[in-house]
Amino acid sequence: MYENQNIIVGLSGGVDSSVTAALLKQDGANVHGVFMQNWEDDNNDQYCSIKQDSLDAMAVADIIGIDIDIVNFATQYKDKVFAYFLQEYAAGRTPNPDVLCNAEIKFKCFLDYAIEQGAEAIATGHYARKQIRNGVHYLLRGLDNNKDQSYFLYRLQPHQLEKSLFPLGHLQKTEVRRLATELKLPTATKKDSTGICFIGERPFREFLQKYLPTHNGNMVTPEGKIVGEHVGLTFYTIGQRKGLGIGGAGEPWFVVGKDLPKNELLVVQGHDHELLYTNSLEMNQLSWTLPEKPVAGRYTCKTRYRMADAACELRYLSDDTAELLFNEPQWAVTHGQSAVLYDGEICLGGGIITATDKPLIKL
Numbered sequence: 273m274y275e276n277q278n279i280i281v282g283l284s285g286g287v288d289s290s291v292t293a294a295l296l297k298q299d300g301a302n303v304h305g306v307f308m309q310n311w312e313d314d315n316n317d318q319y320c321s322i323k324q325d326s327l328d329a330m331a332v333a334d335i336i337g338i339d340i341d342i343v344n345f346a347t348q349y350k351d352k353v354f355a356y357f358l359q360e361y362a363a364g365r366t367p368n369p370d371v372l373c374n375a376e377i378k379f380k381c382f383l384d385y386a387i388e389q390g391a392e393a394i395a396t397g398h399y400a401r402k403q404i405r406n407g408v409h410y411l412l413r414g415l416d417n418n419k420d421q422s423y424f425l426y427r428l429q430p431h432q433l434e435k436s437l438f439p440l441g442h443l444q445k446t447e448v449r450r451l452a453t454e455l456k457l458p459t460a461t462k463k464d465s466t467g468i469c470f471i472g473e474r475p476f477r478e479f480l481q482k483y484l485p486t487h488n489g490n491m492v493t494p495e496g497k498i499v500g501e502h503v504g505l506t507f508y509t510i511g512q513r514k515g516l517g518i519g520g521a522g523e524p525w526f527v528v529g530k531d532l533p534k535n536e537l538l539v540v541q542g543h544d545h546e547l548l549y550t551n552s553l554e555m556n557q558l559s560w561t562l563p564e565k566p567v568a569g570r571y572t573c574k575t576r577y578r579m580a581d582a583a584c585e586l587r588y589l590s591d592d593t594a595e596l597l598f599n600e601p602q603w604a605v606t607h608g609q610s611a612v613l614y615d616g617e618i619c620l621g622g623g624i625i626t627a628t629d630k631p632l633i634k635l
């Protein structure tokens with residue numbers, strides 16, 4: 273299928289991209305690997321896996337029999353992704369840097385680099401599919417429901433999608449691991465990476481504290497009762513239960529809002545507290561995967577990566593802003609996260625959540 277095509281694969285040192293490269297090579301493509309160094313390892317600290325990942329990527333390239341280059345995009349990553357990440361946290365929101373990393377680094381810097389090198393396309397180990405109908409490239413969900421990564425790819429624009437391949441999209445993860453074992457790839461049993469790539473396994477609060485000032489303050493109920501102390505509003509997100517340290521009897525406590533001017537964290541008791549549920553949201557920075565933006569109307573939407581699809585109605589407020597009205601109230605919709613729209617299997621794109629009908633966030 274890819275006979276003699278020049279394809280550059282993003283080799284991360286993980287099992288998914290290893291199998292991606294091996295499958296393309298089997299298909300007859302001229303495959304070249306690239307390991308992107310997007311983060312400068314501070315003092316070789318214990319949590320940073322970049323060195324090991326690059327060694328794994330090289331070992332995989334060697335076994336498959338392809339060349340590999342290490343390309344440094346750390347400056348672009350700092351400017352485009354990390355700066356935004358800090359700015360959003362400082363403003364009390366909860367950004368998703370992996371979404372931005374895809375749009376700005378993997379499918380922009382890396383894609384541009386690959387085209388300059390003479391590649392016809394890039395390929396990654398993302399669990400998503402593509403379909404071409406009448407010359408239009410559609411982004412579809414990965415077939416493995418549990419691994420589908422189309423959510424993270426929703427900011428890819430048509431020109432980026434056209435040059436991208438996702439050879440694993442029709443496979444189940446178990447099948448990918450089985451193939452890796454069969455092909456004797458050293459990454460066959462390597463643990464999946466978790467969390468935000470530059471933070472890795474490191475404690476989140478400890479990491480963020482290095483970059484953002486912290487101001488202790490009160491945790492209060494919507495009725496104004498002080499029930500605890502927070503260590504800085506930046507470290508909390510809507511729906512958070514762990515790490516609040518509020519004692520006393522009754523159901524667990526959840527974060528439901530932030531008041532930045534007063535430096536107060538709003539908390540409620542009970543997972544199903546009505547203030548944790550939202551009927552509508554507003555989003556900006558709209559980005560669509562198809563040449564035409566979707567018409568206003570009924571779709572499904574994910575308000576977080578791991579959230580189930582929710583039926584909703586899309587209404588445009590301007591060229592760059594829209595609102596979503598949900599059929600059923602949605603739990604813990606969070607400012608700064610992405611709302612991603614689907615039409616059946618097709619990932620249409622979406623935007624960044626800026627407001628909900630629960631005015632509990634005062635930024």
Ligand SMILES: Nc1ncnc2c1ncn2[C@@H]1O[C@H](COP(=O)(O)OP(=O)(O)OP(=O)(O)O)[C@@H](O)[C@H]1O
Nearest residue numbers: 282283284286287288289306307308396397398465
């Ligand atoms: N540092 C990197 N260098 C090159 N490509 C990368 C890098 N990080 C991610 N990618 C590409 O993006 C894809 C998705 O990245 P993600 O971090 O979600 O990895 P993953 O699902 O754990 O996949 P893998 O098992 O390949 O690491 C990878 O499969 C790979 O093709």
